[in-house]
Amino acid sequence: xxxxxxxxxRTLEELDLILKDMASPDYKKIGFKxxxxxxxxxxxxxxxxxxxAKLIEPRxxxxxxxxxxxxxxxxxVQVIDGFCGGCYIKLPSECVSRCSREISxxxxxxxxxxxxx
Ligand SMILES: [Zn+2]
Numbered sequence: 001x002x003x004x005x006x007x008x009x010r011t012l013e014e015l016d017l018i019l020k021d022m023a024s025p026d027y028k029k030i031g032f033k034x035x036x037x038x039x040x041x042x043x044x045x046x047x048x049x050x051x052x053a054k055l056i057e058p059r060x061x062x063x064x065x066x067x068x069x070x071x072x073x074x075x076x077v078q079v080i081d082g083f084c085g086g087c088y089i090k091l092p093s094e095c096v097s098r099c100s101r102e103i104s105x106x107x108x109x110x111x112x113x114x115x116x117x
Contacts, residue, residue, distance in 0.1 A: 002103055006114050008056050010076045015049045076112040086111040
């Protein structure tokens, strides 16, 4: 359950970044020789985004939107050896153990934390 919601949040983040990249004038500088995304693709990505957003608990979604607005990306970050992958602080140990059991946020930057190992 926790994993599922976290995965949805990560998927949402990826879609948001794709949509943001597509709208950016720097799109062509990313390095790929690609033409502008077709309207079909944009529509598909937007639909996908709204479908996924519906599956996320409203409380988490609201929090996600707030963090995305604030940082413009990296909403869901890894805990790397006890450090927050978003703001790099050393997380309190109770916070590290909590994020392996439930969805939790960094006490400093507020990003969602996930645990790989
Ligand atoms: Zn942080």
